[in-house]
Amino acid sequence: DAGVIQSPRHEVTEMGQEVTLRCKPISGHNSLFWYRQTMMRGLELLIYFNNNVPIDDSGMPEDRFSAKMPNASFSTLKIQPSEPRDSAVYFCATQYRVGNEQFFGPGTRLTVL
Amino acid sequence: AQSVTQLDSQVPVFEEAPVELRCNYSSSVSVYLFWYVQYPNQGLQLLLKYLSGSTLVESINGFEAEFNKSQTSFHLRKPSVHISDTAEYFCAAGEPGGSYIPTFGRGTSLIVHP
Secondary structure, three states, X not given: OXXXXXXXXXXXXXXXXOEEEEEEOOOOOOEEEEEEEEOOOEEEEEEEEEOOEEEEOOOOOOOOEEEEEEEOOEEEEEXXXXXXXXXXXXXXXXXXXXXXXXXXXXXXXXXXX | OOOEEOOOOEEEEEOOOOEEEOOEEOOOOOOEEEEEEEOOOOOEEEEEEEOOOOOEEEOOOOOEEEEEOOOOEEXXXXXXXXXXXXXXXXXXXXXXXOOOOOXXXXXXXXXXXX
């Protein structure tokens, strides 16, 4: 298995532009998590899906952020419009079942100028 | 919900010395505990986990952690570190059953000097 796949690995954009981050989970994993990591705030959980349904999006910072999981093999995190303070590494992680460990993707490093 | 405290943000140590990275979680009837490692420019990888059974768990690269219920701790130890162990280490906790959303600590940066 190729593990969790994220694209792009790096994204540089200008303030106000739309950004879409993509994640392909490990086949058979029922849960998917989006995290954001910065030096200031550490690792923050943004949203969690179980069986493609959003369960908890309380970590989504504001309405500019949205996430979808249209099927079991694909998820997106969208920021529109982007702002410099959104600059961070965004991780997607998946989990087979409750209690098991999470498998993290390599992350997308987002820089908003 | 669980809360996880990693008491040290940074731990410098010399190569071949022992190391302990501390982790405490909020009390709960039952808990799952994890240590993850993050090497530079990579995602987090599971190092070891405690779900049930033996309170001492080990990883393949010489790390071990002990679940201590009375002290609500899950400290990570290694008797002799290598330069290649330099990384960020995250402790995580969760409660089995229901919707499982793990809670991560802020991380501890282990810096191994030659």
